[in-house]
Amino acid sequence: MHFTLHLTNNCNMACDYCYVDRNCGQSMTSETARQAVDLAAGMTRQGDSAGIIFFGGEPLLQKELIYETIEYAKYKEKGAGCYFHYKVTTNGLLIDDEFMNYSLKNNLFIALSHDGVQKAHDQHRKDTGGKGTFGTLIKKAKMLLAARPYAPVLMTVNPDTVRYYAESVKYLYNLGFRYIICSLNYAAAWDDGHIAQLAGQYHLLAGFYYRLTMAEEKFYLSPFEVKISSHINRQNYCRERCELGKKQLSVAPDGLLYPCVQFVGDEDYSIGSVKTGIEEEKRENLYRQNETEKDTCIDCAIRTRCNHYCGCLNKQATGSIDRVSPVLCAHERTILPIADKLAGRLYKKRNAMFIQKHYNEFYPIVSMVEDLTRG
Amino acid sequence: MxxxxxxxxxxxxxxxxxxxxxxxxxxxxxxxxxxxxxxxxxxxxxxxxxxxxxxxxxxxxxxGSTGSDTGTAAPLFIHGDGRGSFGCESVAPPAFLSEEEAFSVIAEEAQREGIILKGEAPVLYNVTLPETNLYYSDKEKNTKAQKGDLTLDGYDEAKQIAFEFVSKDDIQAWAGQSAFMSSVETFRFLEAAEVLAEGISGKTGPMTVATFYDPHYKFDSEEIQDIINSNTEDFNIMEEKMKELVKADLREQVRDFLSWLKGQGIL
Structure with a gap:
């Protein structure tokens, strides 16, 4: 279970695709953060582990609150007998040596939002004065990677930046990122021309993926990994689908609980609060509503491998968890055959890196051991 | 959209x-x-x-087939030369058995012992397959090995018995790169079957898998020459007689396999 604490709605950037309501300007209090940790400890069985994720707005605007919350969570671990792991998703601008040292000392994992090459990144990721943040971010990204070489980078693709998709992934890879997680801004105004461009970019990326894998490079590039996994791990893939509010909870700055980050602030979807706990009936109803197969997809041949079941994405893109985004549908139809062809080629070659990465459940451990023995 | x-x-x-x-x-x-x-x-x-x-x-x-890993690859049962060619060497029509013809013969024989073979059969992944050479060579052995997947040709799920028939299509599908080409294509069925039977050994999961091969005879063999000499005017009759000959050999391969199954206590 993951508990995402939305520390603040404030941000030092003004990305035009951000779904957070910056106007409310609310930040979480220490008391609410502690109550969220209490709730997490209470919901985690003895000996089990739970994630505490710091999110925003920009969570590094609340560094002190992060430090306080982790200190409190460590104290709670002892009493509750459970374990917490920590992660923050940041735009990176406030990363500094002090914060990096803190993150290393306290095992605070850092994920960076970065949209790739300058012409893509600066198109949407701007500071509050309207200036692109690419230039400032280079130094910060290098600082992050020097301390945390496995740091993931989250890249958002928009219709007006889709033509830079492959170039941006390669840029981030060359910068040193090895965990590159890309997703579309499904809420944007995509048209058929953009989807055709997307297909072209995925073909380029498939070639990039193929060459890296043949050269036995280690990396993670989503959505390719996810789509390949949807065939290889088909049973587990179905089980790991979006389970609104069951695998993760979002805690809003005011302490209200939501099933995922996209719902925060929409009180119709609130499923409790840190003070009163989860309203099980509301959570269960939402879960069941989301579990019901959508009429539009019931006869689709790829529905078991598609993200249409993700209520959070549907909410973000269409405003309703029941209504599947046509953009998401076009994306899945585009990437699936490209990913399958790529995987088929690598399997046919009996590429050892591909086989280990996708068929060996212990690949992450083995890979880590290999890194530790590298020298 | x-x-x-x-x-x-x-x-x-x-x-x-x-x-x-x-x-x-x-x-x-x-x-x-x-x-x-x-x-x-x-x-x-x-x-x-x-x-x-x-x-x-x-x-x-x-x-598909799961359960205890007690299957095995049956030894090769040799009936027929398992050699053929197509091109200028052949003045008689070659009588290669198609996959369908072979399936029909094998399924018919197997049914006598209660084995019901279906065409939908499992795949053996990453096994050693033959790498064939379609062009003439006077080398005694002209078949190498390569890694690949093998979709079996027939399967009795209840009895966990399956087979692969090495056909002309298989020999072509398994062909590797050749340094030279010629107008004659040669098919070394027996050689390929030997590589395959060894290559799937220990990798059949719970299934017992037989390898059969096209028994086709060499052009200069006594059997072929007898047919040619007795039917010089009618190629259709020649082909028919050759098919009868190879089908009979294939039946013998299957019968040997069935006897072997009994000997092993599998039947």
């Missing part, structure tokens, strides 16, 4: 995890960068083993 369901989607050419598990050797394929690293390799070996143990409990209704 609208949501557009897809009516049909082709099954990917790479296996899912349950299918891959049928080939325990798959995870022994190690990246070069891991080799020579004692700790990493130990971890790989342990993880692979753990993987096998943990996932062997997995039940999947689509997994």
């Amino acid at each position: 609208k949501v557009k369901p897809i009516e049909k989607y082709k099954t990917p050419t790479y296996p899912n995890k349950n299918e891959a598990l049928k080939n325990p050797d798959l995870l022994k394929t190690l990246p070069e960068r891991w080799k020579g690293k004692a700790k990493a390799c130990t971890a790989v070996a342990l993880s692979s083993l753990l993987f096998m143990i943990l996932t062997s409990c997995n039940t999947d209704e689509n997994a």
Whole structure:
């Protein structure tokens, strides 16, 4: 279970695709953060582990609150007998040596939002004065990677930046990122021309993926990994689908609980609060509503491998968890055959890196051991 | 834009995890960068083993043959030369058995012993297959080995008995690169079957798998010459007689296999 604490709605950037309501300007209090940790400890069985994720707005605007919350969570671990792991998703601008040292000392994992090459990144990721943040971010990204070489980078693709998709992934890879997680801004105004461009970019990326894998490079590039996994791990893939509010909870700055980050602030979807706990009936109803197969997809041949079941994405893109985004549908139809062809080629070659990465459940451990023995 | 369901989607050419598990050797394929690293390799070996143990409990209704890993590859039963050619060497029409003709003969014989063979059969992943050479060579052995997947030709799920028939189509599909070409294509069925029977040994999971081959005779063999000399005017009769000859040999291969199954206590 993951508990995402939305520390603040404030941000030092003004990305035009951000779904957070910056106007409310609310930040979480220490008391609410502690109550969220209490709730997490209470919901985690003895000996089990739970994630505490710091999110925003920009969570590094609340560094002190992060430090306080982790200190409190460590104290709670002892009493509750459970374990917490920590992660923050940041735009990176406030990363500094002090914060990096803190993150290393306290095992605070850092994920960076970065949209790739300058012409893509600066198109949407701007500071509050309207200036692109690419230039400032280079130094910060290098600082992050020097301390945390496995740091993931989250890249958002928009219709007006889709033509830079492959170039941006390669840029981030060359910068040193090895965990590159890309997703579309499904809420944007995509048209058929953009989807055709997307297909072209995925073909380029498939070639990039193929060459890296043949050269036995280690990396993670989503959505390719996810789509390949949807065939290889088909049973587990179905089980790991979006389970609104069951695998993760979002805690809003005011302490209200939501099933995922996209719902925060929409009180119709609130499923409790840190003070009163989860309203099980509301959570269960939402879960069941989301579990019901959508009429539009019931006869689709790829529905078991598609993200249409993700209520959070549907909410973000269409405003309703029941209504599947046509953009998401076009994306899945585009990437699936490209990913399958790529995987088929690598399997046919009996590429050892591909086989280990996708068929060996212990690949992450083995890979880590290999890194530790590298020298 | 609208949501557009897809009516049909082709099954990917790479296996899912349950299918891959049928080939325990798959995870022994190690990246070069891991080799020579004692700790990493130990971890790989342990993880692979753990993987096998943990996932062997997995039940999947689509997994086909599962269960105890007690199958085996049957030895090769030799009836017929298993050699043929097509091109200027052949003045008589070659009588290669098609996959369908062979299936019909094999299924008919097997049915006498209660084995009901169906055409939908499992795949053996990452086994040693023959790498054939279609062009003439005076080498005694002209078939090498290569890694690949083998979709078996027939299967009795209840009895866990399956077979592969090495046909002309197979020999062509398994052909490797050749340094030269000629107008004659040669088919070394027996050689290929030998490589295959050895290549699937120990990798058949719970199934007992037989390898049969096209018994086709060499052009200068006594059997072929007898047919040619007695039917010089009618190529159709020649072909018919040659087919009868090779079908009879294939039946003998199957009968030997059935006797072997009884001897092994499998039937």
